[in-house]
Amino acid sequence: GAVVSQHPSRVICKSGTSVKIECRSLDFQATTMFWYRQFPKQSLMLMATSNEGSKATYEQGVEKDKFLINHASLTLSTLTVTSAHPEDSSFYICSARATSGVSDTQYFGPGTRLTVL
Amino acid sequence: RKEVEQDPGPFNVPEGATVAFNCTYSNSASQSFFWYRQDCRKEPKLLMSVYSSGNEDGRFTAQLNRASQYISLLIRDSKLSDSATYLCVVNPRGSQGNLIFGKGTKLSVKP
Numbered sequence: 001g002a003v004v005s006q007h008p009s010r011v012i013c014k015s016g017t018s019v020k021i022e023c024r025s026l027d028f029q030a031t032t033m034f035w036y037r038q039f040p041k042q043s044l045m046l047m048a049t050s051n052e053g054s055k056a057t058y059e060q061g062v063e064k065d066k067f068l069i070n071h072a073s074l075t076l077s078t079l080t081v082t083s084a085h086p087e088d089s090s091f092y093i094c095s096a097r098a099t100s101g102v103s104d105t106q107y108f109g110p111g112t113r114l115t116v117l
Numbered sequence: 118r119k120e121v122e123q124d125p126g127p128f129n130v131p132e133g134a135t136v137a138f139n140c141t142y143s144n145s146a147s148q149s150f151f152w153y154r155q156d157c158r159k160e161p162k163l164l165m166s167v168y169s170s171g172n173e174d175g176r177f178t179a180q181l182n183r184a185s186q187y188i189s190l191l192i193r194d195s196k197l198s199d200s201a202t203y204l205c206v207v208n209p210r211g212s213q214g215n216l217i218f219g220k221g222t223k224l225s226v227k228p
Contacts, residue, residue, distance in 0.1 A: 043220040093160050108160040
């Protein structure tokens with residue numbers, strides 16, 4: 001199946017710093033990438049939808065100025081958590097949907113575990 | 118009513134058992150349905166799509182009842198490696214929509 005990578009897989013940072021997470025589709029082009037967050041024992045919650053070449057669409061309650069998303073190419077989307085705080089500690093997962101619009105299959109990256117001290 | 122609701126679990130079953138998971142969804146116009154599997158501290162992985170006619174993949178059988186807005190997953194002859202959290206996932210709008218995840222049902226298969 002299609003492969004999506006995320007980097008870094010794990011990051012520990014101090015409160016107030018910014019953290020950038022990269023999501024890459026390795027063997028297909030993705031016009032749309034999604035960013036999710038999952039707290040312990042909770043379901044995945046969609047944070048934002050990222051479309052190549054346009055502004056991301058954020059879900060209600062997600063601060064766009066805090067979670068900056070850039071989708072500069074068909075294979076790369078980045079999520080930057082600005083001025084991170086301990087409550088931002090979570091498992092961040094991206095997914096990518098192939099450009100062939102017939103299928104709605106999303107392929108998930110391995111996730112990034114963020115711990116803010 | 119939550120968009121996607123699942124059995125709370127956990128399910129603790131012996132090897133070889135048959136186990137069934139249920140899921141209901143609130144949006145009657147939903148178009149695509151899936152079961153994903155998520156191992157501890159890992160990303161979700163697609164287990165199977167769910168079709169109106171029902172579909173089977175080896176020991177796994179998925180069924181959809183649109184009238185009742187109900188999805189099920191049956192696992193036969195459980196293996197230790199089946200231990201994971203099973204996520205019921207709905208896409209309300211098809212190819213242009215976003216996936217809505219249930220909280221998941223944890224399955225633990227014991228020797």
